[in-house]
Amino acid sequence: MSPPGYRAGPASAAVPWGAWGLRAAAVLYLGALVLVPLAVIVQDGLRQGLAGLWRAISLPIAWHALRLTFWTAALMAGINAVMGTLTSYVLVRYQFPGKRLLEALVDLPLAVPTLVTGVMLVVLYGPQSPLGGWLESSFGWRVIFAPPGIVLALLFVTFPFVVRTVQPVLEDLDREQEDAAATLGAGAWTIFRRVTLPALSLSILSGALLSFSRAIGEFGAIVIVAGNIPLYSQTAAVYVLGEVESENRLGASAVSIVMLATSLALIWLVDALHRRLVRR
């Protein structure tokens, strides 16, 4: 941290015009780019009061889109919590050839544009592909243009979140307790469940919540794989696009506000969790 008298960087003269100018620029930039648009959408959604907002949300198609968005995101977050914890456990605790490749693979979904993710999944699992055709003809599983495709796309897009929140905590974990448990005769699974997992629980939870929050707004991958059939596979983000195109402003704003509020609340919750984690 800076020494007490040091405020505005090396330039601080008697009157720090430079520092104030810089501060004003930063505040204006973020305010204009982030705060103003958010305020406008909230104001637009509340044009007809809370009752109007509620009416717009409870329309069957909007309501179904929101429910679909939430349950697919929740399912994905659950799968991610398990698979992400396993992956980070493998990455931290085991040495094996190809580990560095695996390490790099984890971040791959962050680098690939989500639209491209959607195209890749359609090519692989789509009805015209060998794999997709086989799944449908022998098991009756329709993946693409159906809800399972949404979950699959979300899994791909949010894969790094749990791994990257759990991994550093696992690396810092003191192994003495695990060793002590082993000395006392506990088996590997018992040690993991009773000693390791409780120490990781907060970070797993915040990783899962982050991926959930990210999933609510996902569009690029979903619009390609979901088929976007109203009352079946149309998610909230795709619904908003449709309402914007048909110039139904209240419907678009209302569903946007629900998505925004959920994501923001989750991010703040994760922030609070993180602060508790640091204090410990």
Place this chain on the structure above:
Amino acid sequence: MAALILAPLGGLFLGTFAEGPAAVLRALTDAQVVEAFGRTLGIAAITVAVHLVFGTAVAWVIVRQRFIGRRLLNSLIDLPFAVSAVVVGYMLLLIFGRSGLLAPLLRALDLRVAFAMPGLILATLFVTLPFVARELIPVMEALDTEQEHAAATLGSGGWQTFWLVTLPSLRWGLLYGLTLTFARALGEFGAVLVIGGGIQGRTETATVFVFHALEERQPVAAYAVALVLGLLSLILVTGVNLMRRRKRLT
């Protein structure tokens, strides 16, 4: 994990070359595709330039200055990550659209933002806002200010110190942040689709082209452009990652 991540990439590769390399080449040199890529690269370049200046300024203000509202400013930076891309485009439409908040002003000045380049750039700026600042803030916090003090004692001015002392120690963080910004800008889709309307020849970016080509059942063109976009982002991000790791080791 390999099934989840590697198999789709391989699938896309095979799908692209299903009709042979000549078809791929023809699709990629199509005038419409070249134009869409040019537009995407232009938007990404402008976005990188703006965030280079303002992202650095924001990080500096948050790390080095103390004022009321600093924590609010800090949490504002992450906000774009919580907003759906479609909602980003829609928010901009509410401000700049035909019946938007600023419509009278824009009409008076004869400016077009929605369904034009400025709208595409604004949308991309919004979604890439966090990258530079988030990369720079921890680096700046860890930075020792002693060297800067020494430079100041030796009579160096504010700019000179920043230019010669501070900036060199930030360069890897900055480079990484800017690369992430560029890669994300290349792949942005939802926000530019909504604010730009995806008008061919005017606001169609590379991602929007993929979307249209899929709808018009031109799989080779769609897959080829998607593959180029995916590989480009991948190479950029992995390359800078490797470079940074090597720098940290030496």
